[in-house]
Amino acid sequence: xxxxxxxxxxxxxxxxxxxxxxxxxxxxxxxxxxxxxxxxxxxxxxxxxxxxxxxxxxxxxxxxxxxxxxxxxxxxxxxxxxxxxxxxxxxxxxxxxxxxxxxxxxxxxxxxxxxxxxxxxxxxxxxxxxxxxxxxxxxxxxxxxxxxxxxxxxxxxxxxxxxxxxxxxxxxxxxxxxxxxxxxxxxx
Amino acid sequence: xxxxxxxxxxxxxxxxxxxxxxxxxxxxxxxxxxxxxxxxxxxxxxxxxxxxxxxxxxxxxxxxxxxxxxxxxxxxxxxxxxxxxxxxxxxxxxxxxxxxxxxxxxxxxxxxxxxxxxxxxxxxxxxxxxxxxxxxxxxxxxxxxxxxxxxxxxxxxxxxxxxxxxxxxxx
Numbered sequence: 048x049x050x051x052x053x054x055x056x057x058x059x060x061x062x063x064x065x066x067x068x069x070x071x072x073x074x075x076x077x078x079x080x081x082x083x084x085x086x087x088x089x090x091x092x093x094x095x096x097x098x099x100x101x102x103x104x105x106x107x108x109x110x111x112x113x114x115x116x117x118x119x120x121x122x123x124x125x126x127x128x129x130x131x132x133x134x135x136x137x138x139x140x141x142x143x144x145x146x147x148x149x150x151x152x153x154x155x156x157x158x159x160x161x162x163x164x165x166x167x168x169x170x171x172x173x174x175x176x177x178x179x180x181x182x183x184x185x186x187x188x189x190x191x192x193x194x195x196x197x198x199x200x201x202x203x204x205x206x207x208x209x210x211x212x213x214x215x216x217x218x219x220x221x222x223x224x225x226x227x228x229x230x231x232x233x234x235x
Numbered sequence: 236x237x238x239x240x241x242x243x244x245x246x247x248x249x250x251x252x253x254x255x256x257x258x259x260x261x262x263x264x265x266x267x268x269x270x271x272x273x274x275x276x277x278x279x280x281x282x283x284x285x286x287x288x289x290x291x292x293x294x295x296x297x298x299x300x301x302x303x304x305x306x307x308x309x310x311x312x313x314x315x316x317x318x319x320x321x322x323x324x325x326x327x328x329x330x331x332x333x334x335x336x337x338x339x340x341x342x343x344x345x346x347x348x349x350x351x352x353x354x355x356x357x358x359x360x361x362x363x364x365x366x367x368x369x370x371x372x373x374x375x376x377x378x379x380x381x382x383x384x385x386x387x388x389x390x391x392x393x394x395x396x397x398x399x400x401x402x403x404x405x406x
Contacts, residue, residue, distance in 0.1 A: 065263055072256050073253065073370075078316070078320035083321075105253075109254025134365055135383050148357060149350075150351070154313060158314070163329045165329060166332065172355065176359060184293075
């Protein structure tokens with residue numbers, strides 16, 4: 048929870064425009080990938096069709112190689128979040144319940160609205176706003192307690208292993224690619 | 236231009252595209268792709284419209300900031316981008332009840348809407364608790380090899396798989 052506090056002032060117009068442009072591309076890719084659909088997400092969670100995992104893993108491998116190369120060249124800085132077991136394990140499980148019951152995640156929910164899915168627009172959007180509002184209400188009570196349980200801070204795998212980042216990036220990419228090859232071979 | 240009107244692309248093409256997009260967001264906007272904070276700030280902005288300035292001073296809203304920011308515009312863009320993609324391929328359809336739900340639970344609209352509402356509450360709550368979602372942790376954090384993000388992403392799927400099996404009675 049040491050994420051930088053957001054600026055209170057309004058963002059420059061060019062920043063907002065880039066957000067919109069990147070969002071257009073993101074939504075386009077999510078829809079073309081098929082992950083704006085309830086049926087595709089549920090089939091993933093029932094382990095019948097691995098489209099969601101394939102989209103995510105190929106994005107992670109591509110993104111990782113590019114971001115770490117650009118970091119190496121001094122072009123970008125990492126933007127990671129700090130965490131704790133209380134935050135990421137319990138929050139992850141709560142999110143997972145919502146993921147399966149709703150059948151969309153926050154990004155694909157927005158994509159589902161664009162695709163014309165009215166359960167996403169009417170039920171999902173209202174629900175996610177209520178859920179986030181409820182968390183904001185409880186946050187003062189949670190932040191000093193359960194959210195700090197098993198706190199480990201803002202760390203990456205290369206930090207934990209105390210090795211040069213490429214010693215993790217290259218094998219991690221290879222493992223994730225092999226995992227995708229295996230998924231294809233298994234016909235999933 | 237047949238690729239623009241195709242209903243589906245290979246998941247790997249879509250994923251590689253999202254990976255390349257993440258390079259650009261880091262390079263140009265110095266921000267990772269993420270969606271769930273925008274929903275949280277929206278909940279605060281709606282409350283602010285009724286309750287006034289005091290809302291923005293609540294600890295959580297003070298931390299994330301209540302304004303239409305880069306990520307808010309990103310989420311708006313996702314809606315429009317998906318709409319354009321679906322329109323180009325003829326895949327846009329107004330649908331209340333998804334096929335898989337219909338086969339399992341019938342065509343009634345209200346049960347599906349109430350379920351989506353409850354699921355949305357868990358998701359909005361859980362995403363803030365974990366400080367990220369499938370894009371913020373599952374893609375952006377994971378690709379940076381963040382420990383918090385890998386743990387979150389793994390537990391998103393553990394929770395999701397167990398719940399989906401329970402809902403569809405496959406245990």
